[in-house]
Amino acid sequence: MAGALRAVNIGLGDFLSPFRDGGTPFVDVDWKPPAQGDPELIDILFDLTAGFRDAHGASLIDQANQTGLRRILAAQPVVRRVLPARELIPDFDENVILHAGPPIEWENMCGPMRGAILGAVLYEGLAPDEAGAERLLHSGSVVCRTNFSRGVVAPMAGAVSRSMPLFLVENETAGNVAHSPIHEGSGRALRFGVSRPPVLARLKWLERTLAPALDRALAAAGGVALKPIMSQALLMGDEMHQRNVAASLAFHRSLAAGLVDAAESSDDLKGIVSFLTLENEQFFLNLAMAAAKTAMDAARGIPHSTLITAMNRNGVDFGLHLAATGDRWFTAPSLYPKGLYFPGYSEADANPDMGDSAIVECYGVGGMALSAVPSVAHLVGAGNLMESLGYTFEMNHICVGRDPDLAIPNCDFAGAPAGIDVRRVVATGILPLIISGVAHHQAGIGQVGAGLVTPPMEVMNKALRAFHRMAVK
C-alpha cells in the first residue's frame, strides 16, 4: 500500500477539506472531545468521579443519584381536587401574577409572556384595559413571581392568577403536592400571550363551569391516579408533551360516569364532555406536568445528587435545578425550537423556548421518549422511526436509569430514560431533548409552530461548576 495517501480524520471536519477537494480517500470519525474540550470542566468531572467516596470507596454522588432515582420511580401522583388558586396557595396575594420559568422582572419579559400577564390582570379585574394593566405592572402595584415559587407548573407563558382553578396533585408515596392550571385548549390562548375577550371568556368558563364539576367528580372518585394513565398513553402514541390525545381520553373515561352527576345541567355536561373529549386533545398535558413535578420534587434536596430536578423557560432564560442545590436557579439564554411552523410563519416569528412544561422531560417522557411516538417525531421534523429510536437511545446515555412503569413499546418495552445526570450531559455533550410549542415573539398573536429544542449547554456547565464548588467546600 506504499505510496497511496489515505487519511483518517477524528473530530474537526474542517481538516478534511483538502482531502475532500483533492480526491484522497478518507475515513471521517465523528468524535467530540469530552466536556466540550474545556480543561476546567474535564478537571471537575475527574474530581467528581474520583473523589467524593464513602469509607468503602463507593461514590457518594452515584449513591445519591440512585436515591433520587428511586424516589422519582416510586412517585404515585394522584389528582385529587380542582380548586381556586387562592384556596390552594395561602400566600397568593391579590396583586401577584405567576409566570413560567426562572425569575424575571416585568421589564425584561418577552412579548408573549407580557401578553399573558396582562391577560391575567384583566382576568382578575385589577384593571379595566391593557393600558391600565401595564401601568400596574410598571409601577410595581402588581408583581410577578415564578410558578415554581408556589409549587405550580404551567405551560408556555404560564400566567396564573389567584382566581384561576388549579389541580391539586399529590404524590401518594412521599406526600408532596404540586399544582397546575386547567389546560385552556387549542387555538388562541393565554399561554401563547393572547388576552382577547374570547380567550378570557373561555378561562371564565373553566373557572365557573368546568372546574366545579371536575372537582365534584374527582372528590366523588377519591382522585384519579395519573401514572397508570401515562403508562397507557405511552402505548397509545402519546409522549405527553406535544401529544396527549390518548391520555386526555383516558383521563376523561376515569370520570366520565361521575361527571353525569357532577355537572349542574345537561347543557353544562354537554359542554364539559365536548371540551374533554373533542376540543382539547392537550388537556392532559397540565396533569402530566403536575404529576412529573411531584415526582421530581421528591428528589429535591438530596445532598451530593447531580440529578436534574427541574428545567423550565421564561421565554428569555432557561432555568435548571439540581437535586443537591435545591431552589437555586441556574440560567442561560433560552434557545429557539426547530421544527414545524404553521402556514405563513417561520423561525423569524418565533419566541425563544418558553414554559414550565419541560418538567415532563425531567421525568422521562416528552422528547426523552420520542421513540414512543413516530407521529410526533414526524411532526416536529425529527425524522423516521429509526431516527426517533436513535434519539431515545441517546437519552439513555445521560440518564442514570429507566422507569419500568413508563415502558416504551418501540424500545421493546424498555422503560423511559429516568434521572438526567448533569455530569453525563456535560461529559458527553448530549443535551436532553424537549418537544415544545412555539409562540410568536409578539404578544397577541399566539402559537406559530412546534418543534424540538434543547437546554443551552451553558446552563449545564454552570450547574456542574456550582455543584462542584459546593461539594468541595
Add this chain to the structure above:
Amino acid sequence: MAGALRAVNIGLGDFLSPFRDGGTPFVDVDWKPPAQGDPELIDILFDLTAGFRDAHGASLIDQANQTGLRRILAAQPVVRRVLPARELIPDFDENVILHAGPPIEWENMCGPMRGAILGAVLYEGLAPDEAGAERLLHSGSVVCRTNFSRGVVAPMAGAVSRSMPLFLVENETAGNVAHSPIHEGSGRALRFGVSRPPVLARLKWLERTLAPALDRALAAAGGVALKPIMSQALLMGDEMHQRNVAASLAFHRSLAAGLVDAAESSDDLKGIVSFLTLENEQFFLNLAMAAAKTAMDAARGIPHSTLITAMNRNGVDFGLHLAATGDRWFTAPSLYPKGLYFPGYSEADANPDMGDSAIVECYGVGGMALSAVPSVAHLVGAGNLMESLGYTFEMNHICVGRDPDLAIPNCDFAGAPAGIDVRRVVATGILPLIISGVAHHQAGIGQVGAGLVTPPMEVMNKALRAFHRMAVK
C-alpha cells in the same frame, strides 16, 4: 481452497444433518420452491400470468385487481343507525339464527358455536331451556344460516338473532351497506359460547338501553365516519382486531355530547358512558368489521379479479371469497391460533380459529398491520419491534397495494397492505396473518387466550384452482 469441503444448502434443512454433525462448515439458504413445489399450481400461476391479456397485451387480472383495489381504498364507511336485526334484514325469519364463517349444519358445529346458538335461541324466547333449544335445532324447527348470507359480520361464534340490535354501516362511496351486532364486552360472552343468565341479561341491556340511545345519538349526528377513526387509531396503538382501545374511545367522543340528550335517564347515561369508555375496550371491533365488509363488498363480483374479498371461520372450516367468484365459498379446515393462553389454559383447550372478524385483515388492518402495534405483537407472542415490522413487510408481498389513509407510523407512514392477491399467496407461500381470540373448545367456558393464526394454505390453492377453471372456460 482445495481439499476443504464446504457446503451450501438451499431449501430442505434435512440435508444439513451430516454437515451439522460432522463439523463441516455450511451456509443454509432458507428457500422454498414457488407454489409449494406443486406442478399443477405452478402451471396455473404461469397460465394466469402469461395469459388473460387484453388487445394491448395488458393483464386482465392485474387490471381487475387494480379496479378492486381502487374500490376498497375509496370506501367511506359511515355508521348511521342501530336497529333490531328484523328491521334491517326483511327476510330474517323468527326461526333463523345466524352464525359466523362459511355454511355449516348444526350437527357439525364446534362446541362454542353450539353454545352461542343455544344462547341466541334462549335470548329470543324460542325455548324455555337449553335442552328445549337443542331439540328445536336438532329437529330443524330452528335453522342456522351464515351471517354473510344476510350482510352481517360478527366476531367468534357470531350468533345473531332477529331481536338483536345491529349497526347499519353504509359505504358512502358505493352505497352498499353491512351490519354487525354491538360488541358485548369482556369476560364471559355469547360470542365465546357462553349463554348463562348474566350473559343474556347484558345482551338485553344492549338491546333495550344502549341500542336505542346510540341510535338516537347516531341519527342526530347524521352518522359517524369510521375510516377517520381507524386512521387515528392506527397512530394510537390499535390494529383493530385484538386491540381497539383508542378506536373505541374515539368513537365514543364522536357521540359523547349527543348521548347526553339521547339517554332516557341519568342512570342510563352513566351505564352507557361506563360501557363505552371503561368496560368495553373492544367495542369498536364490530364497527371495524362492518366498515371493512362494506369496503370489501365493493370489490365483489369483479370478473378476473384474484383479490380475496372475504375470510372467515366457523370454528371447523375456514372460508374464503374471491372477487371474481362472488358468493362461492372455498373452505378447508380451520387452524389453531398460536399465542398467549390465560392462566390455567393451553393449546389443548383451544377451539380452531373462529369468527367473521378476519374481514379486518382482508381490509389491511389486524394482523396485516402488526407493525403498528408492538404491544399486540408482544401479547400474541409475535416478538419485538423488528419482528413485528418484518411481519408487515412480508404482508406487502401478497398485496397489490397500500392504503395511504391507513398509514402505519412505525412503517414511516406507509399505508397498510391492501388487496390480498390469492396468486401471490400461492406463489410465495406467505399466508395472511390474522390476530384472533381463542375460544375453549367446549361450550360454556369462554375465551382462553389470543394469538396469531393464518388461513390453511389449502383454501388458497382451492380458490386459485377454481378461479383458473372458471377463467379458462
